[in-house]
Amino acid sequence: MPKRRRSVRLLSPADQVLTANEASEILRVSEPTLIRLVKRGDLYHIPGIRRILIPRASLDQLLQRALDTYSHVFGTMRRAAADAMDRAVGGQTQNGFLPTITRA
16 A cells, blocks of 8 residues: 655645734734834735735734744843842742742
């Protein structure tokens, strides 16, 4: 029996470009908010046509930048909270957590 080949789904041209309405649904923002992102330059669109068309890759890049920022900010906050906890208890924490108290 021959091996079955795994099919690779290529994006059709229709899937590679999104309308403003489709992109706003993916991002879960209103269409005016999406248009502001385009005007500010945070989200690339295809220039020279009347409709706002956004390449799927541009949307993916925006989401990746947001995820990177989120990870950096909250990682920094987590480390700062652990340092503050360490200072508050006079260096008696282990990995940012208070030691557990066990009763005999």
